Amino acid sequence: MVLFPKFALHKTSAQYALIIAAAILSACAAPPAQNTSLTSKAKSASKPLTQMISAANPHAAKTGQTILQNGGSAIDAAIAAQLVLTLVEPQSSGIGGGAFLMHYNAKTGSIQSFDGRETAPKSSHSKMFLRKDGNKKKFYEAAVGGSSVGVPGLLRMLELAHKQHGTLPWKDLFQPAIQMAKAGFEISPRLAGLIAKDKYLKTFNQTRAYFYDVNNMPKPEGTLLKNPKLAESLRLIASGGADTFYTGLIANEIVDTVNEASQNPGGMTTDDMEGYQAKDRPPACMPYRVWLVCGMGPPSSGGLTTLQILGLLQRFDLGKMKPFGAKAVHLVMEASRLAFADRNTYMADSDFIPVPTLGLLDPAYLDLRSKQISPTKAGGRRSPGMPRLQAELKYAPSLNEHGLSTTHLSVVDKIGNAVSMTSSIENAFGSRMMSGGFMLNNQLTDFSFTPSKNGAPIANRAEPGKRPRSSMSPTLVFDGSGSLVMAIGSPGGSRIIGYVVKTLIAALDWGMDMDAAIDAPYFINRNGTTDLEKGSRLEALKPTLEAMGHKVKLISNASGLHGIRTTPQGLDGGADKRREGIVLGD
Ligand code: GLU
Numbered sequence: 001m002v003l004f005p006k007f008a009l010h011k012t013s014a015q016y017a018l019i020i021a022a023a024i025l026s027a028c029a030a031p032p033a034q035n036t037s038l039t040s041k042a043k044s045a046s047k048p049l050t051q052m053i054s055a056a057n058p059h060a061a062k063t064g065q066t067i068l069q070n071g072g073s074a075i076d077a078a079i080a081a082q083l084v085l086t087l088v089e090p091q092s093s094g095i096g097g098g099a100f101l102m103h104y105n106a107k108t109g110s111i112q113s114f115d116g117r118e119t120a121p122k123s124s125h126s127k128m129f130l131r132k133d134g135n136k137k138k139f140y141e142a143a144v145g146g147s148s149v150g151v152p153g154l155l156r157m158l159e160l161a162h163k164q165h166g167t168l169p170w171k172d173l174f175q176p177a178i179q180m181a182k183a184g185f186e187i188s189p190r191l192a193g194l195i196a197k198d199k200y201l202k203t204f205n206q207t208r209a210y211f212y213d214v215n216n217m218p219k220p221e222g223t224l225l226k227n228p229k230l231a232e233s234l235r236l237i238a239s240g241g242a243d244t245f246y247t248g249l250i251a252n253e254i255v256d257t258v259n260e261a262s263q264n265p266g267g268m269t270t271d272d273m274e275g276y277q278a279k280d281r282p283p284a285c286m287p288y289r290v291w292l293v294c295g296m297g298p299p300s301s302g303g304l305t306t307l308q309i310l311g312l313l314q315r316f317d318l319g320k321m322k323p324f325g326a327k328a329v330h331l332v333m334e335a336s337r338l339a340f341a342d343r344n345t346y347m348a349d350s351d352f353i354p355v356p357t358l359g360l361l362d363p364a365y366l367d368l369r370s371k372q373i374s375p376t377k378a379g380g381r382r383s384p385g386m387p388r389l390q391a392e393l394k395y396a397p398s399l400n401e402h403g404l405s406t407t408h409l410s411v412v413d414k415i416g417n418a419v420s421m422t423s424s425i426e427n428a429f430g431s432r433m434m435s436g437g438f439m440l441n442n443q444l445t446d447f448s449f450t451p452s453k454n455g456a457p458i459a460n461r462a463e464p465g466k467r468p469r470s471s472m473s474p475t476l477v478f479d480g481s482g483s484l485v486m487a488i489g490s491p492g493g494s495r496i497i498g499y500v501v502k503t504l505i506a507a508l509d510w511g512m513d514m515d516a517a518i519d520a521p522y523f524i525n526r527n528g529t530t531d532l533e534k535g536s537r538l539e540a541l542k543p544t545l546e547a548m549g550h551k552v553k554l555i556s557n558a559s560g561l562h563g564i565r566t567t568p569q570g571l572d573g574g575a576d577k578r579r580e581g582i583v584l585g586d
Contacts, residue, residue: 048570116157118150145264230437302473359387406491498524
């Protein structure tokens with residue numbers, strides 16, 4: 001926890017003291033610079049919007065809005081919306097998965113990051129995704145079935161956050177999802193498309209019966225889908241708390257489903273379930289120009305990599321450059337290469353691996369590394385740097401892909417409390433297995449499939465009890481007086497980091513409102529190709545960037561950015577048109 005603006009530090013945040021102190025000095029020295037432009041929503045509103053939710057599905061956003069209208073806090077709205085997402089966006093997230101949640105308490109100024117990442121069962125080991133012949137499994141060969149399922153973390157995390165910041169009773173937050181699961185919801189276009197194209201949903205009986213009709217055809221858009229089994233699981237958890245999920249009937253069914261899987265049977269125990277702990281970790285915060293940007297530290301790489309990219313760009317005045325012009329895009333790509341070189345090498349679960357968090361965010365280190373960036377020439381594939389404290393550790397890099405799944409929601413309540421939460425079951429429909437009416441994640445395939453490379457260990461290798469490295473980047477931004485400026489995040493695998501950085505730069509450096517910053521085309525470099533959004537105005541930059549030495553690829557992956565900004569005229573929200581989300585405010 002970080003206290004802002006009083007700046008008192010929680011004991012476990014001690015290692016962040018330097019970073020925060022630097023942040024305070026820098027952030028307080030300059031006046032807060034806020035974009036004052038407004039979205040059409042805010043412009044047309046007769047009075048300023050003071051509470052808002054942006055989420056990936058209209059049912060979820062509506063549920064969150066109702067909770068806010070009934071006096072619920074940001075965390076209450078996030079929980080109720082997430083439970084609905086378990087039902088209506090089963091490809092993306094749910095109680096069978098995990099999440100990271102950033103929270104801002106407007107009254108005390110405290111900034112917290114909650115870790116609900118899945119853990120590897122005790123039976124896991126560093127070679128669990130190798131074939132008998134020692135070669136790596138292909139992705140779906142490993143992801144589908146029981147052995148990729150991590151112990152779900154979402155519910156213990158939500159309960160931990162609710163105990164500290166909830167206003168409405170826990171059980172009340174479950175009622176909308178329970179009612180909807182009983183009454184049914186119409187399959188959305190995106191969900192229908194993903195069901196139709198998925199090759200693995202038929203593998204397991206319970207999943208097939210849920211997503212396929214009696215003629216063995218994928219259920220189409222508009223089908224009313226009821227889920228009485230999920231309604232019953234939620235009813236039990238509503239009255240008994242998260243423990244009802246981690247022990248007893250629901251836990252036993254998860255363990256049996258995982259271990260008796262017809263494909264890749266796993267080795268999860270009821271002890272693994274019972275022993276799951278959500279964590280209240282120190283957030284990773286760093287000043288960027290006149291703002292303080294806070295993200296999720298390890299086991300996510302999201303916060304540290306986002307902050308590194310911004311830190312490396314600090315010496316370039318992006319605000320003076322043409323938005324989305326070749327010069328600015330080039331610089332962001334170059335910073336991104338350097339940050340991903342460090343990410344792929346050093347970042348993993350810090351409870352198992354000594355992640356050099358402080359060294360990676362050290363302004364002197366970033367400044368030195370930034371000197372490698374040429375304003376006119378692409379730098380090619382980068383090697384990791386030598387961050388302080390960890391220079392002697394030699395790890396081999398690893399990068400993971402994928403990203404049709406996962407969801408992000410942002411909420412601000414009337415008091416000004418904010419939630420930025422990214423939640424995931426990893427791949428679309430996770431392991432493809434269902435238990436208790438919800439999908440089970442395949443989060444363990446976020447571990448490196450091989451434990452070492454050329455003799456050097458990989459920091460993100462699988463180990464019992466460890467959390468796989470994530471790229472999820474729920475982010476909160478503050479101004480120099482400690483007031484909230486923005487809550488933002490996205491799904492998208494390791495490209496999440498690029499989606500979030502693009503949106504931060506568009507909103508902060510280029511003064512775009514939330515909707516425009518989210519809509520703006522993305523550009524990403526994960527220490528390889530420079531990926532530009534296909535069909536966007538960025539395509540026109542291809543020849544210029546190629547002439548600078550970039551290998552350009554046009555990609556059309558769907559980001560799912562959901563964000564809220566504060567403006568003097570009220571809240572300004574945006575939902576990514578590349579998915580199905582909406583913003584609702586009052
Ligand atoms: N499992 C990924 C992560 O934690 C997210 C996957 C996605 O966004 O689709 O980084």
